Amino acid sequence: MTDSLSIIIPAKNEQLSLPDVLDGISSSCSPLEIIVVDDGSTDETAKVAARDGVKVISHPYSKGNGAAIKAGVRAAKGDILLFMDADGQHDPQDIPRLLAKLNEGFDLVVGSRQKGSQANVGRGVANKVYNWLASYMTGHKVADLTSGFRVARAKKFREFLSLLPNGFSYPTTSTMAFFRAGYSVAYEAIHAGRRDGKSHIRPLKDGIRFLLIIFKIGTLYSPLKLFFPLSLLPLLMGIGYYIFTYISVGRFTNMSALLFTTAILIFLMGLVSEQITQLMYQESDSGDDRVEEAQGDQSSK
Known part of the structure; x- marks a missing residue:
């Protein structure tokens, strides 16, 4: 499956962690292409990403995580799309397990963060609320609604590209859209490590935005x-x-x-x-x- 795999990595000011992420991908699989979307970084993110086998897309200014995802999807050539963060939280060694799960006949496989994965108390509680509400809305158990480590069939993911927001809630939107369309969704247990560098999430502003996601979950399904x-x-x-x-x-x-x-x-x-x-x-x-x-x-x- 790696022959048709495009790996899309949105990155903003991740010059320290990105090299290790790319090295980890090289040691775990041989994808068709790796696309790093530099979302208006002010450091050397684009420079450290520029290596053999990596396509770099640079935004002139920060447009948001979702906008970076959409740019990567539009440029991807593979039939399978894998999304992961550039901050070191996602272990590239988990990629084969996500692909194996997808190969069982699923359309979307999400890396479900297990207990002990790096997250503060507030985000942990919010994620549990999102998961419970999404499970109620869909009638299926949703193990991790907001995980950005996921693999999907490109043709079906592109059906919902216009629905994806430019901000951080693209995982929520894409998961609910797949459920709404009747596509098969599965979860694979992963451990998300401690992120390298500074988080781009702002507690007050993003806390209000995350509350709005609850209503978005309902309107999407x-x-x-x-x-x-x-x-x-x-x-x-x-x-x-x-x-x-x-x-x-x-x-x-x-x-x-x-x-x-x-x-x-x-x-x-x-x-x-x-x-x-x-x-x-x-x-x-x-x-x-x-x-x-x-x-x-x-x-x-």
Whole structure:
């Protein structure tokens, strides 16, 4: 499978750790190509990446981790895409195991970080919440929703390229998109080591952004499964308050009306989001079909 494997490594100011990552890849497998996307680094990241067998794509300024992933995917020639970080957290020796799992018939294999992997308490709790919510939304056990160490079939990954954000949440989006499309997703246990260098995650700003991911998880899969339970809370409160006011003062109050209205609005938001999500994936499928038709026309000529 390595003959058709493209390894994509987004990197920003990783001149210290990147050489060891590239050496580790060379000792573990022989991919078709290695693509390092330098996302506006201010150090020598692009220079240390420039070696035989490595294609370097440099952004003039930082566009985000997701944007680097998309640039790498567009340039990749392989039928199999493997994504890993440049900071030394992902062990290249795990690559053969991820590929072997993919070869069992899966479309996406995610490296699932086990207990003891490097992460602070806040991120660990957030990841558990994401995993639980994603498992509820999909009906399948999601072992690690946000791991950036993953391998996928290129043709299917490209179907969702336009859906991927430019920031750090591309793993979440791609995983939920694969589930939503009915593709096979598997997990392979890995140990993520301590990162080299300084983390690019900012606790306050990214903490707010990570909270928004929770709602993004719902809208990427089935919004009604998220919005319907949320609408039950004001509905039950409205019923309870109506019973209380009917017994105590014998009338229907404005507060009960407000709670009932809120419940209806939340439900309708979920219903509309469900239709938008359906259209979004239909457009993605149609776009993929048009690409295949164009490729077929070119080959016939």
